[in-house]
Amino acid sequence: MKKAILIISVLFIGATGFAQNKNAKATIEVDGVCGMCKDRIEKASIQAKGVKSAIWNVETHQLNLIYNEKKTDLATIQQSIADSGHDTQDIAAKDEVYNQIDPCCKYRDQQVIDDHKQGGH
Amino acid sequence: MKNYIFIAFLFPLSVFSQEKVTGKITDNINNKEVSLAGANVYWLNTQVGTVTDFDGNFEIAYKPEYKKMVISFVGYKTDTISVNSPKRITHSLTSTANLDEVTVTARQKATSRSFIQATNVLNVSSEELLKAACCNLAESFETNPSIDVNFSDAISGTRQIKMLGLTSPYILITTENVPSIRGASQAYGLSFIPGTWVESIQITKGAGSVTNGFESIAGQINAELQKPTLDDKLFVNAYGAGNGRFELNTHLNTKVTDRWSTGLYIHGNMRDTEFDKNDDSFLDAPLMQQVNVMNRWQYTDTENGYVGFFNVRFLNDEKQTGQIGFDEKKDRGTTNAWGSEINTQRFDLSGKFGFVNPDIPWRTGGLQLAYSHHNQESFFGLNDYNIEHNSLYANFLYNSIISDSRHKIKTGVSATYDGYEELVLTENFSRIENSVGAFFEYNFDNLGDLNFTAGIRGDIHNRLGAFITPRFHLRYTPWEKSAFRISAGRGKRSANIFTENQQLFATSRDLKILGNGGEIYGLNPEIAWNYGASYMQGFNLFGRRGDVTFDFYRTDFKNQIVVDWENPSEINFYNLDGESFSNNYQLEFNYNPFTHFDVRLAYKYYDVETTYLSGKKQNPLTPNHRFFANASFQTHQTQKGGNWKFDATFNYLGEQRFSGSENYLNTIGLSEFSPSVSTLNAQITKVFSSNFEIYVGGENITNVKQPNPIVGSDTPFGTTFDTTYVYGPIFGSSYYAGLRYRIN
Numbered sequence: 001m002k003k004a005i006l007i008i009s010v011l012f013i014g015a016t017g018f019a020q021n022k023n024a025k026a027t028i029e030v031d032g033v034c035g036m037c038k039d040r041i042e043k044a045s046i047q048a049k050g051v052k053s054a055i056w057n058v059e060t061h062q063l064n065l066i067y068n069e070k071k072t073d074l075a076t077i078q079q080s081i082a083d084s085g086h087d088t089q090d091i092a093a094k095d096e097v098y099n100q101i102d103p104c105c106k107y108r109d110q111q112v113i114d115d116h117k118q119g120g121h
Numbered sequence: 122m123k124n125y126i127f128i129a130f131l132f133p134l135s136v137f138s139q140e141k142v143t144g145k146i147t148d149n150i151n152n153k154e155v156s157l158a159g160a161n162v163y164w165l166n167t168q169v170g171t172v173t174d175f176d177g178n179f180e181i182a183y184k185p186e187y188k189k190m191v192i193s194f195v196g197y198k199t200d201t202i203s204v205n206s207p208k209r210i211t212h213s214l215t216s217t218a219n220l221d222e223v224t225v226t227a228r229q230k231a232t233s234r235s236f237i238q239a240t241n242v243l244n245v246s247s248e249e250l251l252k253a254a255c256c257n258l259a260e261s262f263e264t265n266p267s268i269d270v271n272f273s274d275a276i277s278g279t280r281q282i283k284m285l286g287l288t289s290p291y292i293l294i295t296t297e298n299v300p301s302i303r304g305a306s307q308a309y310g311l312s313f314i315p316g317t318w319v320e321s322i323q324i325t326k327g328a329g330s331v332t333n334g335f336e337s338i339a340g341q342i343n344a345e346l347q348k349p350t351l352d353d354k355l356f357v358n359a360y361g362a363g364n365g366r367f368e369l370n371t372h373l374n375t376k377v378t379d380r381w382s383t384g385l386y387i388h389g390n391m392r393d394t395e396f397d398k399n400d401d402s403f404l405d406a407p408l409m410q411q412v413n414v415m416n417r418w419q420y421t422d423t424e425n426g427y428v429g430f431f432n433v434r435f436l437n438d439e440k441q442t443g444q445i446g447f448d449e450k451k452d453r454g455t456t457n458a459w460g461s462e463i464n465t466q467r468f469d470l471s472g473k474f475g476f477v478n479p480d481i482p483w484r485t486g487g488l489q490l491a492y493s494h495h496n497q498e499s500f501f502g503l504n505d506y507n508i509e510h511n512s513l514y515a516n517f518l519y520n521s522i523i524s525d526s527r528h529k530i531k532t533g534v535s536a537t538y539d540g541y542e543e544l545v546l547t548e549n550f551s552r553i554e555n556s557v558g559a560f561f562e563y564n565f566d567n568l569g570d571l572n573f574t575a576g577i578r579g580d581i582h583n584r585l586g587a588f589i590t591p592r593f594h595l596r597y598t599p600w601e602k603s604a605f606r607i608s609a610g611r612g613k614r615s616a617n618i619f620t621e622n623q624q625l626f627a628t629s630r631d632l633k634i635l636g637n638g639g640e641i642y643g644l645n646p647e648i649a650w651n652y653g654a655s656y657m658q659g660f661n662l663f664g665r666r667g668d669v670t671f672d673f674y675r676t677d678f679k680n681q682i683v684v685d686w687e688n689p690s691e692i693n694f695y696n697l698d699g700e701s702f703s704n705n706y707q708l709e710f711n712y713n714p715f716t717h718f719d720v721r722l723a724y725k726y727y728d729v730e731t732t733y734l735s736g737k738k739q740n741p742l743t744p745n746h747r748f749f750a751n752a753s754f755q756t757h758q759t760q761k762g763g764n765w766k767f768d769a770t771f772n773y774l775g776e777q778r779f780s781g782s783e784n785y786l787n788t789i790g791l792s793e794f795s796p797s798v799s800t801l802n803a804q805i806t807k808v809f810s811s812n813f814e815i816y817v818g819g820e821n822i823t824n825v826k827q828p829n830p831i832v833g834s835d836t837p838f839g840t841t842f843d844t845t846y847v848y849g850p851i852f853g854s855s856y857y858a859g860l861r862y863r864i865n
Contacts, residue, residue, distance in 0.1 A: 046526060
C-alpha cells in the first residue's frame with residue numbers, strides 16, 4: 001500500500017512536473033529610462049535562477065522573459081528586478097535601492113525622463 | 122495591467138461609452154495570416170494595455186490622446202504603430218529568430234568594429250565596398266588597412282592578399298561561412314567573386330572560430346553574398362577603365378512563391394587591349410575574359426522556423442599573357458615567343474539549411490553542404506601546370522544555451538573531401554585528402570564587462586592525422602568605450618605548394634622539393650599558433666566621435682613549408698627547421714571631424730622572419746613599415762536620395778627585401794631592398810536618386826611604376842628570367858567610370 005501511494009504520488013508529481021512549462025514565456029512591465037537600465041534589468045532577470053532569456057525594451061518598458069516554471073515564478077523574478085532598483089508591474093523597488101542607481105537612470109524623476117526623451121541617451 | 126482590466130470591469134458603463142480599437146495580431150509568414158495568441162497590445166507611454174486571445178484578437182480602449190500602439194511578443198520584433206482613430210486593425214509581427222551562423226542578415230554601416238564581440242571582427246558593409254568600385258573580392262580590400270593587397274607577379278595580374286604579414290593560404294576565406302577559396306582556387310579564387318555579389322565582409326583577425334574548421338591561422342575573411350529577398354529586383358553595374366577592362370554585372374531577383382525567392386547573378390569581364398607601356402615586350406596586364414553566373418534560391422518559412430539557401434554557379438575564366446604577339450597555336454611549346462595561358466572552369470553547388478525553434482529562440486541549427494569542381498589548365502612558357510580539384514564539404518551546427526542566455530554553446534560535426542589531380546610539368550601529384558571532425562564552443566557573457574569564447578575541435582584527417590584544435594577569445598571592458606581583447610589558437614593545414622606559388626612557373630627556376638617522406642608532396646603539414654592582443658578606445662574629441670585601436674598579433678610556426686627563393690636558379694620547398702614567425706603591430710585611428718566626413722589612418726609594423734637553409738631572414742617582399750590613410754566625404758542627401766560621395770586612399774609601403782644574394786641582385790640591376798612606394802586612389806560618385814548613380818575614379822593617380830618588373834625580359838627562355846621581383850605597380854595610373862542602376 002505504501003508502495004502504491006509512493007508510485008501514485010511520484011506519478012502525480014511527474015504529472016504536475018509535466019504540466020509546468022520549462023520554457024514559459026511572459027511579458028511584464030519594468031520601469032526604466034535608458035540603455036544602462038536595460039543592462040541592469042536584463043542582468044537582474046537573468047541572474048534570477050531559472051530565467052533563460054530576458055530582453056527589455058527601452059521604449060515600451062516591456063520585459064520579455066522565457067523562464068523555467070519548475071524553478072521560478074514571475075513573483076520571484078520581479079523581486080530580483082526590484083532588488084536591482086527597478087519597479088516592476090507588481091513590485092516596486094525599495095527607496096534605498098532606488099537611491100543607489102546611477103543618476104541618469106532615475107526613472108521616477110520626471111526631469112530625467114524628459115532628458116531622455118530629448119535624445120539624451 | 123491586470124488591475125486596469127479589473128478596473129475596466131468595475132466600470133462597464135464607461136467602457137461602453139468609450140471608443141475602442143479592435144484588431145488582430147498575426148505572425149508575418151509571407152502574407153499568410155497565422156494568429157498570434159498572447160501578444161501584448163498597449164498604448165505607448167500609458168498603462169493601458171491588453172493581451173490577444175487565442176485567435177489573436179484584441180480589443181482596447183481608445184482616446185484621442187493615444188497616438189501610438191505598441192505590439193510585442195517574445196521572439197518577435199516589437200512594433201510601434203500609429204493609430205489615430207478608433208478602427209479595426211490587423212498587424213503582423215516579424216519573428217526575430219535568425220540564424221547567425223548560417224545567415225548574417227544585418228546590414229552594417231560602412232566599416233565597424235564591435236565593442237562587444239569577443240573576437241576582433243571588422244565588418245565591411247556593401248557601402249564601404251562601393252568606395253573602390255572595382256571589381257572583385259581581391260580588389261575590395263583597397264580601403265581596408267587590415268588587409269594588404271599586392272601583385273603576386275609581373276604577368277598574371279593576380280592580386281594577392283596578406284593579413285598579419287602572411288599570404289592568403291594562411292587566411293581562411295569563406296563565402297557565407299562555407300570555406301570557399303582553398304585548394305586549387307587559392308591563387309585566383311578571390312578574382313572569381315564579383316564585387317557586386319558581395320553584400321558584406323567580416324574580417325576576423327587572429328585565430329577564428331572552431332566552427333569553420335582547423336585551417337585558419339592568421340585570420341578569417343567571410344564574404345556574405347547578396348540575398349534574393351534583400352537585394353534589388355534589378356541591378357545593373359557597368360564599368361569601363363582606361364586600362365582596357367570592361368565589366369558588366371546584372372542581378373535579377375524575384376519572389377517565386379510565398380516561401381521561395383530566387384536571384385540570377387550574371388557577371389562578365391574582359392580586357393582585350395594589349396598594353397606594353399614599359400616596352401619590355403611583355404603585356405603589362407593579361408588579356409582576359411570571365412563569365413560568371415550564379416543562381417541562388419532562398420527559402421524562408423518563419424512559421425516553422427526554417428530557412429535555406431541553394432546556389433548553383435558556373436565560371437569560365439581565361440587569361441592570356443606574355444610577350445606581345447605570342448600566338449598560342451604557333452608558339453606554344455617553342456621558344457619563338459614566351460606566352461602563358463591560365464584557363465579555369467569551375468562549377469559550384471551549395472546548400473544551407475537552418476532551423477530555429479519558434480518557441481525556444483535560442484535553439485537553432487544549421488546544415489551546410491557544398492560541392493565544387495575546379496579545373497585549371499595552364500602553361501607558363503614551357504612549363505605546364507594543370508590541376509583538377511573536386512571538393513565536398515559538410516558541416517552541421519547546433520546552438521543552444523546552458524541554463525540561461527549568458528552561457529551559449531555551439532556544437533557540431535563536419536567532414537571534408539578533396540580530390541586533386543595535379544600535373545606539374547610532367548610529374549603527377551594526384552592525391553586525396555579527407556577529414557571528419559567534431560567541435561564544441563562555449564561562450565560566456567556576463568552582460569557587462571566580460572565575455573569569452575572557448576572552442577575546441579578534434580579532427581581525423583587521412584594525411585594530417587588525428588589532432589586537436591583549441592581556440593580562445595576574450596573581451597574585457599575595463600572602463601567606458603573601451604575593449605581589451607586577447608585571442609589564441611592553433612591552426613593546421615596541408616600546403617598546396619604549387620597552386621599557392623604559381624608565380625614560380627613564370628621563372629626559369631628549377632623546382633625542388635626537399636621532402637622527408639611526409640604525407641603531402643613528401644612534406645609535413647603546417648602547424649602554427651596565433652596569439653593576439655588588441656585594445657580599442659572610443660573617444661569624443663571636440664564633440665565628434667572617434668576610436669583608436671592598437672593590435673599586436675604573433676604567428677608562430679611549429680612547422681611550415683618554407684618557400685625558399687634565395688637561390689636565384691632554384692625554388693626550394695622544405696619543412697621548417699628552426700624559427701618562423703610573424704609579428705604584427707598595428708595602430709589604427711578613426712575620426713569623424715565633421716558630419717559626413719570620415720578619416721581613417723593606420724600604421725603597421727611587420728616583423729616576419731623565416732629560417733631558410735641559408736639562415737634566418739626577413740621574408741622577401743614583405744615591408745616592415747606600412748602607412749594607410751583613407752578619407753571619405755559625402756554631401757547631404759536630397760529628397761530624391763541623391764548626393765555626391767568622395768573617397769581617397771593613400772598607401773605607403775616601406776622598403777622590401779628581394780630574395781637572393783646582394784651580388785646576384787646587382788647583376789640583375791636590383792639592390793638588396795626595393796625603394797619605398799606610395800600610391801593614391803580616388804573615386805567620386807554622383808548619386809542621382811536611389812535608382813541611379815555614376816562614378817569615376819582613378820587608381821594609382823600619381824602614376825608610380827616599377828621600372829623593369831620582369832627580370833631577363835629580353836631573354837625569356839634564359840637563365841635569369843623571373844617575373845616575381847614585384848614590389849609596386851606595373852601599370853601606371855588608370856582611370857575608370859561606371860554606372861549603377863537599380864529597381865527596388
